[in-house]
Amino acid sequence: MCRIAILEQFNLFGSGIKSILEDADQFNVVILADSVNKLLAGKGIEKPDVIIFDIIHDDNSGIKVLKRINRTFSGVPVLLIVSNHYADCFEEYIRLGVKGFIFHNSSGKELIKAIKKLKNGEEYFAMKVWDIFRSTIRARKAKAKNITSNKLTEREITVLKLFTKGLSYKEIGVDLNISPRTVETHKRNILAKLKIRSTADMIKYAYRNNILA
Known part of the structure; x- marks a missing residue:
């Protein structure tokens, strides 16, 4: 048994x-x-x-x-x-x-x-x-070619807007049809590109630059 x-x-x-x-x-x-x-x-x-x-x-x-x-x-x-x-x-x-x-x-x-x-x-x-592994790897390679070091991608802007609404990782994941882990990755990329440290800093940046949901 x-x-x-x-x-x-x-x-x-x-x-x-x-x-x-x-x-x-x-x-x-x-x-x-x-x-x-x-x-x-x-x-x-x-x-x-x-x-x-x-x-x-x-x-x-x-x-x-x-x-x-x-x-x-x-x-x-x-x-x-x-x-x-x-x-x-x-x-x-x-x-x-x-x-x-x-x-x-x-x-x-x-x-x-x-x-x-x-x-x-x-x-x-x-x-x-x-x-799924094969398609994920292909998508990752394609994304790597398009990422710029000094500005946010459209998806990162979307994620940033959702953070300004106070949504959690899981809620953002459901909204965008991605996993909470991917949301966390987007957040890390946003913080690195904007040279900031926290969600609060992200929200301040969004308000200063009129990036609102």
């Missing part, structure tokens, strides 16, 4: 994943947590063979959470539930030790297949992941 830990912010989705696995009669969900603190606290119950983490509902692309999981559950493979919006984070997820991706619209059958792969010490990266 494969022991599973599930980290899912919304109980309804977590219960749905648990139901799929228990119906398969091959898995035992030993931890069902709606926060990383509850997941880590569950270590004393029974060590899981695989951890499933729904990254889509995390406020910061899951990077900090994954680092905490790695420290507490060293060696336990992590399967992420992702969407295309998080494609720019895939490489970092892998660097943090993630062993598999499954998309939010995948079937229960694929979920089970992915878990079995990870339980057996293998990885699970569907062909769709490699397609």
